[in-house]
Amino acid sequence: MKEAKANEIQKCALCDLGVMNSHVPVFYTVKVDRMCIDMQAVKEQQALSVLVGNEEIASVMGPNRSIAKRIADGKEVWVCQNCALSLDLCVGEMSERFGDTDDN
Numbered sequence: 001m002k003e004a005k006a007n008e009i010q011k012c013a014l015c016d017l018g019v020m021n022s023h024v025p026v027f028y029t030v031k032v033d034r035m036c037i038d039m040q041a042v043k044e045q046q047a048l049s050v051l052v053g054n055e056e057i058a059s060v061m062g063p064n065r066s067i068a069k070r071i072a073d074g075k076e077v078w079v080c081q082n083c084a085l086s087l088d089l090c091v092g093e094m095s096e097r098f099g100d101t102d103d104n
């Protein structure tokens, strides 16, 4: 998001207050996607490294497969300054609350 129109204003997704509730005109947009390592791809890359004897050469010789895949797309939400600076912010919880999971 580069800018927002007046009719696109959202409340803070975490505290449900306006994003200027701290009287600071700064807020964050946050999108949390959940990713998963493809262990088979990692094992294959490691095996190639062992065969070749050099991890860097193996990375060039290998099929350059994706090592991680997205398992849940997050929705972009607005977060106020107070919540963004809170130590209680949990990325995993945000993923559960604002993500569309493919694995459910």
Ligand SMILES: [Zn+2]
Binding pocket: 012, 013, 014, 015, 016, 017, 079, 080, 081, 082, 083, 084
């Ligand atoms: Zn907030």
